[in-house]
Amino acid sequence: MRFGEVEVALSTDALLAFLAHDGDPEDDGALDLAACLGEGAIGEPREVLVRTAGAPLRLRVGAIRVEEVPAAQPVPALLTGLCARIAAKGLIPRGEGFALLLDPDGLVRLR
């Protein structure tokens, strides 16, 4: 999933379902990932249902692509505080950069 220059990823192990976005701007039941990350609005939002330690989480995201990726690398020590704050638990190599591997339980805490 991509928000401008920021790319994020979720393990498919955590993915329970793709949902249809109902388009209701008053609907605050889903966690808007772009807003949580402080990034710009998503053009064409979609929603996914994600497994967490508690109740499943409805997550509003942008474009979704499902693909195999290399193993995640640990977060550099300098960034552990920031990554904990944005629920990133690892880094997935992507070309010249990295995508942030998100932790579903950390996302719950961003609510």
Place this chain on the structure above:
Amino acid sequence: MSALLAMSIDALRLGLPVEVISEIADRPPSRPLPRAPAHLAGLASLRGAPLPLVELGVLLGGRALPPGEGRAVIAELEDGLRAGFLVERVHGVAWGRPAGPGATPLDDALRRVTRGEVEGPDGVLLELDPRALFEVSRAR
């Protein structure tokens, strides 16, 4: 005598102890990180390993370098803290004598991360304290 890597951002001349420097590289491409403080320029990939890039100028109360400009001084401490500090120019290694706290009044941002002034062959450098530099660079 201490060996420092002399570098500069605008008129600010700085020295970083060479023992913490692993590499000097052209500024690598990087991607921004969400909710990162202004001094964190982004995350780069250096031979496949993640490398946080720190705008040293911003950290010290000055300006950010234009995108794509500058050099990355890659430093690492024993406990695994590692970052690329972006500077405008790298001048080379300077062997300097400690000149004490220095006569130049420093603002808070500089005082927190410097040990004092060092007299090098080409003038006075502000010696950076690596541990303090990493501590203020940490993105929380």
